[in-house]
Amino acid sequence: MGYVAIKGGGRAIEGSHAAVEALRAAEGEAGTPLSLSTIENQLRLLTSRVLSEGGLYHPRLAALAIKQFQGDTLEAAFALRAYRSTKPRLLETPVQDTSRMRLIRRISSAFKGIPGGQLLGPTYDYALRLMRLDLADESSEAFRAVARRFMQGVPDTALPDSFPKVVDALRAEGLLPPLAPRTQEAFDITREPLVFPVPRSAALATMARAETGSLLAIAYSNMRGYGDVHPTIAELRVGYLPVMLPHPVTGEPVEAGEALITECEVVAMYEGNNSDGPPVFTLGCGACFGHNEVKAISMAILDRALQKGMRDGPRNPSEDPEFVLLHVDGVDSMGFASHYKMPHYVTFQSDMDRLRTTQSKAKASAKGVLA
């Protein structure tokens, strides 16, 4: 009787790495390797997504990860996360003031006129999704002229450095509850596991680095009727946030750099049964690294839904913290889906043993009934 060789795993892995690497360079002689700067700039929304889901603000490494994993966002975000595991946490980031953001875009769907004005900025929201065939064989000259032309058209009048926030105006009018004083330190999901119930800060941090599609799907279920947030976007802003950190010697806050972020605040219909004080609107908040508007909006809606679930008990999946927070992480879900590709010979052998035993018992008892 024959048997199966028990060697060969190492060689198989080497072969598979060579094959996937060959596909990365499959253009052969005609190809040009992607530069990291090309990825970071020309695929900026892809880079944004990877930055946000990786939970590490390092655009250059994000671009490298995109190149290395041939554009797979889940794998690229995963590589960034793994890199992050090797770095100690040197300090806790103090609260950052997003009203100081250097904005490239901010809109409100709640008010036509907002303090500081609407700034439509870079967006495809109102673009026709028609194929621009001129991009199919764009020349380098034409490509380089684009930015030059745009800069020439920019008026000299500089934009203000910062814009006031819409929700502050709502708060001043008493339509939103006053900011509650901070009673506990922010939960750091990179240092503590989620053990339910978790504070809101743990939910926000989990969603900030969640997989965009997963977050969108659960938020969409709430929008469609498995929930009743009915949000209005008070403000959606995209821009560069100056990151203030305490100076290692003096402890004074200093600007350590800036990070491109997207922030969204939604206002939802008021809840009537607040015993202390008049009814007010409620607020949901979303924010993440990079330019990811759909993600920030989904997060803001889910923040609202989860707050409701934490207060009244979940009535829909999107209001259940365990359901939402344990299923939106791309690294977790993708890893586990992939692991089913690994051998499960032993467990399957075990399964067959149980099935054969119960089958033979069933047969025996069927015979017993007939006899």
Place this chain on the structure above:
Amino acid sequence: MPELQTPAADTQGWMPLTQQRVFRQLMNAFAYPGRIEPLCPGADAQGALTRILATLLDGEVSLADLDAQVSPLGWARLEVRRDVPERSNFVLARGDRAPDFQPRLGTLESPEGGATVLVRVGALGRGGELRLSGPGIRGERRMAVTGLDPAWIEARSQWNGAFPMGVDLILVDDRQLAALPRTTRIHTEGAR
């Protein structure tokens, strides 16, 4: 009184590879309660304690140092948060004084919140014997120790009265350690 850091003190305890070795000894001590683990050679009286503290502590946890065994420089290097014994993850105390504090015992749902108490004893492997049994011990093990007030045994049995809640003890002398996790049962024979 051992100081955590003096100019002449050995600095091995702060090295990652030393901490890896010390951790394995700590883990063996917990896995086989009452087994005496010699700390790495060269460890002096300060070194032994420093090795254990530096292996276990950092800014994520808190320490109550009941008898001021940690020097100011030691506190700075450990980065550990200073707290009262009732709230601390770790408590450091002298074994020759009867304990008069109530450590954290954890909760039914989260018993890992129970404190780890480091007790500095006179000598492990000498003196009165404790008879031990429980997980990690085949049958029974005897562990000799000096400089451990009998009140510790009494207090420990009170703290560990409602499993899974309880405290876990690390005993350390000048160059060795042993552990008594909450599952270990002690049958005393006049330890002193």
Place this chain on the structure above:
Amino acid sequence: MNPGYELPLDEAAYSFGFLDEYAKREVRRAILKAVSIPGYQTPYASREMPMGRGFGTGGLQLTLSLIGPGDTLKVIDQGSDDSVNAVNLRHFVELTCPGVDTAERTAEATLIQSRHRIPEAPLTEEQLLVLQVPYPDPLVVVEPSEGKRKIMHGEGDYSRLLTKLYEDIVQFDEITISHRYPTRINGHYVIDPSPIPRYDVPRLHQSRALILFGAGREKRIYAVPPYTVAEPLAFEDVPFRTEDFREEHGNRRACARCGAKDSFLDEIILDGGEKTYQCSDSDYCNQQLAMRSAAVEASA
């Protein structure tokens, strides 16, 4: 692992064991609590590792927090040292832990990381077994809320799990749990012993070696200390039973390669549709084969 793969030293500066020292310290603290509270699922932060969640990242974080120069590591998957995932994990440790030896012989290893099997050769007090865990909580099947499960565990209340086993018996006249068999540790906590076959469950009982369980995705560490009672849940009249390797005439099947009749067997379907059986533990199979050929030589 890609032979061209290097650690990007200037931008990354990976330290010994990949994880930063704070991460290791946290895992180490969790291990001590896990050993002190046998079978309790101790939460920890669980860092992302450079391989997929579900590929042994929990086991790997334990291994990297434990390992040091002087250790000899054995990595197995499905009992085999040479299955792709075992090779991959072993190469990763070789890359990030200079000074660590690796071995395929169970007897030579000081630290064994495994998925789905406990080695056939009995372990010693000088060895340490790390098992990779996909689902740490055996109560998930009867209670979806973690908060409620934690209370049930704390009280040692497993009545609903036993009811579930009983329903099995009523329906099938047999407990149908094939692997991940719920096992009570030191008379209190019931653990999911990871997807080891029932065949391996008795090896948890009074083991000489400490056994650690790491669930990376679910962020839990638990332990079965040495010389500790480990009892599979069962009923007096329907006892716990391991996998049956007898053929239709009631004879124990043997490994087609080494002839062993006392090992867990993989069932293999050959090209002609014929079935054959072979040791799942490849080192055990090699040792048996070596002993057999030595015996043949001695008698010649």
